[in-house]
Amino acid sequence: MxxxxxxxxxxxxITPQPIYARRREFVKAAAAGAILATVGCSDDTxxxxxxxxxxxxxxxxxRFSSIEEPTEYKHVTLYNNYYEFGTDKSExxxxxxxLRTQPWTVSVEGECLKPRTFGIEELLKRPLExxxxxxxxxxxxxxxxxxxxxxxxxxLREVEPTGKAKFVEFVTALQPDTMTGVRSPVLDWPYVEGxxxxxxxHPLTIxxxxxxxxxxxxxxxxxxxxxxxxxxGFKSGKxxxxxxxxxxxxxxAWEKAAANExxxxxxxxxxxxxxxxxxxxxxxxxxFFSRRPTVIFNGxxxxxxxxxxxxxxxxxx
Amino acid sequence: xQPRQKWxxxxxxxxxxxxxxxxxxxxxxxxxxxxVLGANPAxxxxxxxGDWCLRFLLITLAVTPLRRMTGWNWLLRLRxxxxxxxxxxxxxxxxxxxxxDHVFDAVAILKDVVKRPFITVGFTTLLLxxxxxxxxxxxxxxxxxxxxxxxxxxxIYPIAALAVLHFWWMVKKDITEPAIYASILALLLxxxxxxxxxxxxxxxWARAASGPPVTIRRD
Numbered sequence: 001m002x003x004x005x006x007x008x009x010x011x012x013x014i015t016p017q018p019i020y021a022r023r024r025e026f027v028k029a030a031a032a033g034a035i036l037a038t039v040g041c042s043d044d045t046x047x048x049x050x051x052x053x054x055x056x057x058x059x060x061x062x063r064f065s066s067i068e069e070p071t072e073y074k075h076v077t078l079y080n081n082y083y084e085f086g087t088d089k090s091e092x093x094x095x096x097x098x099l100r101t102q103p104w105t106v107s108v109e110g111e112c113l114k115p116r117t118f119g120i121e122e123l124l125k126r127p128l129e130x131x132x133x134x135x136x137x138x139x140x141x142x143x144x145x146x147x148x149x150x151x152x153x154x155x156l157r158e159v160e161p162t163g164k165a166k167f168v169e170f171v172t173a174l175q176p177d178t179m180t181g182v183r184s185p186v187l188d189w190p191y192v193e194g195x196x197x198x199x200x201x202h203p204l205t206i207x208x209x210x211x212x213x214x215x216x217x218x219x220x221x222x223x224x225x226x227x228x229x230x231x232x233g234f235k236s237g238k239x240x241x242x243x244x245x246x247x248x249x250x251x252x253a254w255e256k257a258a259a260n261e262x263x264x265x266x267x268x269x270x271x272x273x274x275x276x277x278x279x280x281x282x283x284x285x286x287x288f289f290s291r292r293p294t295v296i297f298n299g300x301x302x303x304x305x306x307x308x309x310x311x312x313x314x315x316x317x
Numbered sequence: 318x319q320p321r322q323k324w325x326x327x328x329x330x331x332x333x334x335x336x337x338x339x340x341x342x343x344x345x346x347x348x349x350x351x352x353v354l355g356a357n358p359a360x361x362x363x364x365x366x367g368d369w370c371l372r373f374l375l376i377t378l379a380v381t382p383l384r385r386m387t388g389w390n391w392l393l394r395l396r397x398x399x400x401x402x403x404x405x406x407x408x409x410x411x412x413x414x415x416x417x418d419h420v421f422d423a424v425a426i427l428k429d430v431v432k433r434p435f436i437t438v439g440f441t442t443l444l445l446x447x448x449x450x451x452x453x454x455x456x457x458x459x460x461x462x463x464x465x466x467x468x469x470x471x472x473i474y475p476i477a478a479l480a481v482l483h484f485w486w487m488v489k490k491d492i493t494e495p496a497i498y499a500s501i502l503a504l505l506l507x508x509x510x511x512x513x514x515x516x517x518x519x520x521x522w523a524r525a526a527s528g529p530p531v532t533i534r535r536d
Contacts, residue, residue: 079356087491090355139489141357186491257490276435276486278428285356289417 054215056128059148064204065132066299071143073212075285080219081137082238083186084179091181092219098178099239101223108155110245111165118155120223124209126150131206131227136268136298138232142282147227148210153201156245161197165245168200169193170226173239187253193237194250194264195228198307204229204300207240230300232266263317267308268298272317325394332395336402339369340409359417366410367439371484373403374477375501382508397453400473404450407443435486442479445472477502 070076082092085099104120128148136142156168174190176182182189199205208227209216216222221238228235234254244250254262261275270280270293281291297304308316343362346353354361377399384392419425429436449470451457458466481502485495 075356083490087489087493089357141360184491184493273432276433278425278433280425283357283359286351286358288351288359291418 056124056148056210056213056215059128059130059210059213062129062131064303065130065146066134066144068132068134068144070132070146070212071285076143076145076211077217077219079285081139081233082181082219082221084174084181084189084191085219086181087186093217095180096218096222099173099218099222100175100178101218101239104223104241106224106240106243108159108243108245110169111162111247112156112245113160113162115159120209123150123207123224126154128209129206130213131208131229133204133227133229134298135227135229135233135236136282136294138234138262138266138274138279140274140277140279140282140294141285142292142294142298143285146212147206147208148213148216149206149208149224149227151203152205152207152226153203155207155243156200159245161245164247166197167246167249168195168197169242169244169246169250170195170237170240171242171244172237173241186257188256189253191237191253192250193226193235193252195235196249196307197245199228199304202304202307204303230267230297230304232268234262235266265308265313265316267296267313267317268294269296269313269317270294271296272314325391329395329398332398336373336398339365340406359413363410363413363417366406366413367484370403370406370410371477371480371498373399373406374473374480375498375505377403378473378477378502378505382505385512401450401453404446407446411439411443435483438479438486439483442476442483445476445479449473449476474506477506 078093079089080092080096081089082096085092085095101120105117106120106123107115107117109115128150130146130148132144132146134142135145170193172191172193173179174182195205206227207224208221209224211217211220216225221236221240224240225238226236226240249264252262252264254266255264268279273279279294282294283291295301343354343365347358347362351358377396380392380396380399384390415426419429430440431437449472452461452466452469461469481495481499484498485492488495
């Protein structure tokens with residue numbers, strides 16, 4: 001497979017380095033007037049607490065990273081969809097602290113010759129890469145997140161998938177005592193997602209164990225989650241406990257909830273609207289007025305469009 | 318209990334200020350402290366204004382049951398302002414959607430209104446509120462005649478139902494909040510239905526008991 005450098009950012013959009021380096025001064029100057037009028041108030045009121053933040057050692061850069069400026073840490077960690085902890089975006093940051101992430105194992109099983117269970121310590125010891133990816137939520141907002149993780153294909157190769165392994169099913173954690181959200185039947189718990197085998201083996205598909213060079217916060221799917229950057233965010237399951245290689249296309253949690261709204265593929269596609277809202281544009285968090293045009297495959301078309309050659313993307317949404 | 322005119326005026330002035338607080342709070346936050354509006358300030362503002370439109374619709378609809386249960390007839394004199402605030406929040410909710418979501422792009426807005434049922438419903442709700450706001454003055458009540466005016470303003474019932482439907486269709490999956498609003502609306506409309514049926518029965522009973530017809534005023 002030919003992997004090209006993404007040309008998703010126009011050279012004209014890139015701020016010259018000297019100006020970029022002084023960005024905080026510009027922001028401060030612009031805010032000065034407002035600050036004078038409103039002494040004693042800053043938007044630090046909703047920044048995430050620093051407790052328990054832990055650096056991940058030996059993280060290397062990746063050529064697959066976007067050169068876009070990552071979304072601020074506080075937005076990435078305070079604006080989450082993790083329905084097991086509540087459907088409001090502020091709830092996961094409040095309640096996911098309860099999630100037990102130790103001990104944690106991920107069992108890889110199904111259509112493979114060497115099924116096995118990986119302890120989280122073992123996964124954290126793997127060579128880790130930083131991947132700065134765009135994340136496009138099906139709700140038409142987006143972020144840029146510096147994930148830390150490794151390619152899923154590395155893990156899958158170790159269990160030696162058989163010829164029958166056509167799909168991969170991801171089963172996520174279900175802890176009814178820590179997850180207040182699972183008391184209501186919003187979705188069919190545990191949350192299950194799936195990929196086609198070639199999608200799972202694609203080098204852009206990673207298992208993430210961190211963000212911003214640090215251990216993954218619980219609300220972002222600790223201790224290990226999937227990240228598939230060219231699909232809507234809900235395809236990237238959080239807090240994964242089981243990876244099953246299967247012959248038949250798995251039925252995902254969102255398909256069971258509303259198959260006409262959330263298809264198995266759910267590739268980012270501005271030409272296929274959600275039945276209730278448009279997917280043509282998106283709001284980059286935390287931008288106010290501007291909406292950006294959404295790009296097919298979330299801008300990763302150069303790398304992944306070939307996976308869907310000849311497929312009707314409107315039918316297989 | 319009939320408080321004096323002075324007190325009613327003071328109460329109205331107070332209500333006016335209080336009813337503006339949700340709007341003022343958002344405006345101040347948007348201009349000076351966007352941080353408190355979270356990661357998606359545009360969505361926060363649009364939804365909050367929509368919430369307040371729905372709340373004012375329900376508060377307006379609560380006036381009659383409350384007045385009947387307590388006998389506080391002066392409550393009726395606050396109803397117009399409450400209804401106009403529902404309209405106000407509907408208008409700023411719509412404006413917020415126009416400006417943040419579409420930056421006033423007429424084509425995109427039209428497509429949205431036609432293609433998305435929840436937006437169609439929201440837009441219809443706002444359109445239906447317009448004649449009620451326009452005919453809210455004393456002069457208009459006189460011009461239309463009380464009977465016609467009352468008939469027209471019964472539009473508030475389908476309007477409130479459409480507003481709840483708009484919210485219901487907007488949420489992705491968790492319908493807890495729209496269900497709460499729907500239950501309150503069901504209570505408020507249910508009260509009227511029961512009152513209406515009782516009146517009809519009383520009327521029939523009265524007609525049967527004494528010769529001349531009895532009229533009972535409803536509003």
